[in-house]
Amino acid sequence: MPIKACVFDAYGTLFDVAAAAREAAQEPGREAFATHWPKVANDWRLKQLQYTWLRAVTGAHTDFWQVTQEGLDWALEASGLAEPALRERLLQLYWELSAYPEVPEMLKTLKDQGFETAILSNGSPDMLAGAVDSAGIGDVLDDVLSVESVGIFKPDASVYELVTNRFGCARDAVLFVSSNGWDAAGAAGFGFTTAWVNRAGEPMDRLPWTPHHVLSDLTTIPDLARA
Incomplete structure (x- = not known):
């Protein structure tokens, strides 16, 4: 047909889901993040998807913004970057991919x-x-x-x-x-x-x-x- x-x-x-981390890494004052951003971007996306699958199979639905935040929190902690200001900036940029x-x-x-x-x-x-x-x-x-x-x-x-x-x-x-x-x-x-x-x-x-x-x-x- x-x-x-x-x-x-x-x-x-x-x-481009990597754009938020990539753009944040280029901003002044984020030199420490610049060395970690590819891993953060990859972990963020992977956890975001994993959380959607787990919520789907267990019937524990929430909206995508929630799993996006939870995925980022995991990714930042995994790289030792649990900084509130960085988290806020990355989430802001995710709305402007x-x-x-x-x-x-x-x-x-x-x-x-x-x-x-x-x-x-x-x-x-x-x-x-x-x-x-x-x-x-x-x-x-x-x-x-x-x-x-x-x-x-x-x-x-x-x-x-x-x-x-x-x-x-x-x-x-x-x-x-x-x-x-x-x-x-x-x-x-x-x-x-x-x-x-x-x-x-x-x-x-x-x-x-x-x-x-x-x-x-x-x-x-x-x-x-x-x-």
């Missing part, structure tokens, strides 16, 4: 070609609104869908179902794009056509499903959608 809607994960896919360079033009091309576009994210609505506004991409998105409307994180099937309900289309009419291999795999299991944006060249996750496409960035998404 032809693709009708192109739907994107947000954090790590459209928005940079989009990857190819994102605005890629989304504009999709819209010009007649595709519907959306975000489907673990992020809470206010967090996503801040990121979309900061990146200036609101005019090339038809919707921003958050797991908060179903009260469970990905990869629960009810999250992916938000897309088919919103666009009134069959599952295989959706091209779902994520930088998380497990997310792209889970969406493939749901029935979406999926693309994994594997910027870091990581191995494929050992799961029952695999993404249909593996890309190094988002540049070719319009070509993939047309094909």
